[in-house]
Amino acid sequence: MMALSQMSREQLEQEKAQLEKRYHAFQSRGLKLDMSRGKPGNDQLDLSNGMLEVLTADDYKAENGLDCRNYGNSDGLPEMRKIFADLLEIDPDEVIVGGNSSLTMMFDNIASNMTHGVRDGKPWGRQGEVKFLCPVPGYDRHFAICEYFHIKMINVPLHSDGPDMDMVERLVSSDPLIKGIWCVPKYSNPDGVVYSDETVRRFAHLKPAADDFRIYWDNAYMIHHLGEEPAKILNLLTECEKAGNPNMPLIFTSFSKVSFSGAAVAAMAASKSNIDYIKKRLTVQAIGPDKLNQLRHVRFFKDANGVRAHMKKHAAILRPKFAAVLDKLDEELTPYSVATWEKPTGGYFVSVNVAEGTAKRVVQLCKEAGVVLTGAGATYPYGKDPLDRNIRLAPTYPPLEEVKEAIELFCICTKLAAVEKMLES
Amino acid sequence: MMALSQMSREQLEQEKAQLEKRYHAFQSRGLKLDMSRGKPGNDQLDLSNGMLEVLTADDYKAENGLDCRNYGNSDGLPEMRKIFADLLEIDPDEVIVGGNSSLTMMFDNIASNMTHGVRDGKPWGRQGEVKFLCPVPGYDRHFAICEYFHIKMINVPLHSDGPDMDMVERLVSSDPLIKGIWCVPKYSNPDGVVYSDETVRRFAHLKPAADDFRIYWDNAYMIHHLGEEPAKILNLLTECEKAGNPNMPLIFTSFSKVSFSGAAVAAMAASKSNIDYIKKRLTVQAIGPDKLNQLRHVRFFKDANGVRAHMKKHAAILRPKFAAVLDKLDEELTPYSVATWEKPTGGYFVSVNVAEGTAKRVVQLCKEAGVVLTGAGATYPYGKDPLDRNIRLAPTYPPLEEVKEAIELFCICTKLAAVEKMLES
Structure with a gap:
């Protein structure tokens, strides 16, 4: 041939x-x-069937005695926060555990920025045509959120070590209407690309023209290795702290492809100060996430190593x-x-x-x-x-x-x- | 004395x-x-402990064969929709079953109207100072949502048969910036007042100055009777249809005080046409609610009579x-x-x-x-x-x-x- x-x-x-x-x-x-x-x-999915019966009629309390059946704890069960924190290699205080969908958490963060601005800054919805950088090819549901909110999307080529950082740096530092970038840093959707250490460091050192610029770091596949040797990426939160940009990254992940896609738990991570800000909205929005389902996950996996x-x-x-x-x-x-x-x-x-x-x-x-x-x-x-x-x-x-x-x-x-x-x- | x-x-x-x-x-x-x-x-809460173990490792499919463990069905399990529809005396097509919080569904509906308007009308956020009527005394978390979105709240006295409808009619028909009213029509929070048939009919016949006015009908206590003789209220959705205002009401309810407060299921109901509109947002926002938890509720209660x-x-x-x-x-x-x-x-x-x-x-x-x-x-x-x-x-x-x-x-x-x-x- x-x-x-x-x-x-x-x-x-x-x-x-x-x-x-x-x-x-x-x-x-x-x-x-x-x-x-x-x-x-x-x-x-069968791998997690044990989770369907892991709780019993007298097992519904968290380590700290909290009754998971009742209202409360808008940021999630402490032990579930710890599992996510261990997997993301950050502090539990930097984690919010939510409902069953990290997509919902991303959507909601952008919805919040549209009406309330980033940390009470000027609402994105009142700044004219705001824009996001979109490494391509990428995840259609990320793009759908931008399209829904009329956020203009700008394509950035994705190479085998991450997005074209020359282009990212140039655009982000020159245009104050560029407010975010979508990243799937590990085993990217769809290319399966893993961001190199240099890429992560360049992200951490960005000097955005907009002080309300955010990196949407969708670490959906953080532990979804195919081979024996898991790929490693640098911890963006730590790198951003070191670079003096502690509030720039928003990290998302979930167990949708760990336990049950429709009935898992999702989490977001960010600086403690960002988390505190986000919690203020959370307390208006809901009385708390489904803690019994979080407890189910804790009982089934026990800890990060179990996951x-x-x-x-x-x-x-x-x-x-x-x-x-x-x-x-x-x-x-x-x-x-x-x-x-x-x-x-x-x-x-x-x-x-x-x-x-x-x-x-x-x-x-x-x-x-x-x-x-x-x-x-x-x-x-x-x-x-x-x-x-x-x-x-x-x-x-x-x-x-x-x-x-x-x-x-x-x-x-x-x-x-x-x-x-x-x-x- | x-x-x-x-x-x-x-x-x-x-x-x-x-x-x-x-x-x-x-x-x-x-x-x-x-x-x-x-x-x-x-x-x-103990009354529902059986629900903690009602599913088993080989019971995760809905009636229609749908695997509740996987993604999908943004509007909820058909059989769970039916239970809510039966309790609300409406059609399952007029119901969306969500996550664990009706408060979140109310918050999200208002967030949607702020940025996207009611059914793609002019966004509330671009109409100046929009207002809500608030029958008082009322529910603090309703008011917190308005405050969060900078929606001006106007007090309306609540009588023993419902809000002061003379005042409601006068205000709603004269001020196009009045976009909504919070109602807890049955066993109101906190007075425990039940809206009379006349009150419900007057709601249905409102002639709002704003074509994007909505009644937020939080039927939180629809089945929460204390006595032997349950109070009855007229079906607002039906009354609004009859009055030529089919899209005016948005009905919310949940099982938060039926099963587990933190781990129940919530629902909203509205005209089929409103539901179709809302589903468009839902498909961008999430890949679907926790269907396993809905299945748990279906298995435990079986049907509306079980509830x-x-x-x-x-x-x-x-x-x-x-x-x-x-x-x-x-x-x-x-x-x-x-x-x-x-x-x-x-x-x-x-x-x-x-x-x-x-x-x-x-x-x-x-x-x-x-x-x-x-x-x-x-x-x-x-x-x-x-x-x-x-x-x-x-x-x-x-x-x-x-x-x-x-x-x-x-x-x-x-x-x-x-x-x-x-x-x-």
Whole structure:
């Protein structure tokens, strides 16, 4: 097999015919597969089934005697805060444990800044068109929050060691309407990229033109390693303190892909002073989070090491799925030279850049053969991938056999769309 | 014993000396009681302990086969929606089941209107000083939300059949900056008042000057009867539909005082068209509520009748506490003619109007003898009771014996403060 670019028109026509044959064979099988969302598989959820019965009718008190059934404790159970603090390597006083969704905590923080400003500064909603930097490709739900609040999004390329920091520094220091940046610093969604120490340090040393600039550090995959050797990132909170920017970072994480996606606990971390400010809103907003569910997590995991041990079981389930995807991509696409991708060592996705101008076509072809992928463009603000080439693959939810079928189809469609495109030109 | 107003100065002095003796006797006992918040007692929480173990490691699916452990269903489990719909006597399509707090749902609705307007109308935050009507006495946490969003609050007297509707109609129809009104229509917080059918119909027929006016109908105590004969209120949603105002009401309720205060489920209800609008925000805000906790509630209560049966057990625990309060008030305060109060047949509070200008003093006296009450003024916007006379008693949390002690002390302090006041003048 040779690179597409070196094929003659005749060779391309032949190749197309063969690919179409394979494609139609797939189509005739009436598949109905979904590789679109980063959901844990049923076997992963089973790992936590013990949590469904870990509490008993006489076990509802926290270490300090607090009755978790009743109202109170707007920042969460102390022992749950400690588990998050240990995992994030920070102080429990710098953590708020919330409900079941870190996305809700991010949304709410931005909603708060729109109406009340950052720490009672001028509300973002009254400063004209505020903007966020969005490393791309990125997480569609981050972008949806910005779009909802009419926050203008500016694309910043994501490299294999993090966002283009030259560009980030230049923009952040020159435009006071740039108020935030979305980061998934470890096993980024979708590329699986891990931010280098230098990247983290450059973040900590930013000199924003806006004094109400914030780094939204969504550490969603902090412990979601696939391999034996977990990737390490520097602690942004500590680095920001050292750099004299203690209040700049807001860190988010959750157990949505640790215990139960719909019924886990989420947390945010920030400087003590930021936390105190945020708690003031919390006390108006709610009388307290679901402490029984936090207690369930405490009983089930016991401590941070319990969580880490649990994550190894997730990794054992996910490794073969990621291997199936990466091996097939390598086998089918490398010789063709039509696509590039990172090889993630953690997280929930494989992100593939197919031939320019063909991502939409690939997703459509897959769909017409029964495999739903994340929509092309979803990994870019406003759903607009300027080169129409990035596709996010989410191999975690379907069983391994289905992943194998889906990725084979994806490879066929990727090649077919590329061949079609070359024949057009 | 005679009415205070008929006592001579000498009689007042004698009375004062006797009251001080009783007061000091209390003080020397070093009590540490809390009647400040509407929290269920431990025995009430015990009623739901079965819910802690109602799910098992292989019971996590909804009726429709949905795996409640995973992401999804932003508006809640269908069977949980049905239970709320049956209790509210509306259609399940008109219900969203959320997390553990109806307060959070109210807060969020107002936050949404501030930045995005009501159904994409002009944002409240850009209309100048928007206002809410606040029937008084009322719920401090409602007022805190308004204060947080800088919404000006206007007091409206609450009568024994609901708010002063002449005043409500006049204000709402004349001022386009009046955007909402807080109502607790059944067993109101704190008076325990039940809105009459006429009041509900007049609400439904309001002709607001603002087309983005909303009724915040916090039906927190919809099934929280104390007696055998539950109070009935008309269905606001139906009445508003009939009156051609289908989108005016937003109804909130929760199981916070049905199952576990900190770990229950909350719901909101509105026209289908309002619900569809609200869901759009919800899908940006979260990937879904905690469906396992909703399933726990479904398994435990089974249906609306199961909930109603459960509420009878709550009533049996609460009746003696309310009786102790009301009997003592009657015994100690009626002869004196220094205070008035409603006799609630449901809800969580007894609200007492003590002698004008003495509420703060009564609360202080109680505190100095070891009984914490809700702060004087808390039942009014901005914490300002213009007559300094309303005090909210919350007899549900302490055990019956403590309620008896606390209410006796309260009566002594109420009389003592009144006598002091008369002697001053």
